[in-house]
Amino acid sequence: xxxxxxxxxxxxxxxxxxxxxxxxxxxxxxxxxxxxxxxxxxxxxxxxxxxxxxxxxxxxxxxxxxxxxx
Numbered sequence: 695x696x697x698x699x700x701x702x703x704x705x706x707x708x709x710x711x712x713x714x715x716x717x718x719x720x721x722x723x724x725x726x727x728x729x730x731x732x733x734x735x736x737x738x739x740x741x742x743x744x745x746x747x748x749x750x751x752x753x754x755x756x757x758x759x760x761x762x763x764x
Contacts, residue, residue, distance in 0.1 A: 705755030716745030
């Protein structure tokens with residue numbers, strides 16, 4: 695079943711998920727740096743990047759939906 699919600703709603707969801715992933719990644723990166731765990735630090739950097747991508751996708755979705763708003 696296709697997602698029935700409009701792009702703005704999906705965009706908001708993607709942005710929220712992205713911001714949460716970015717924050718989680720920042721925490722992992724910091725903990726990895728403090729403990730010397732390079733694997734955790736790398737995972738954190740990956741999560742931060744994934745979060746930025748999701749947030750950007752959300753912004754694009756909201757922008758694409760602007761002309762369709764009543």
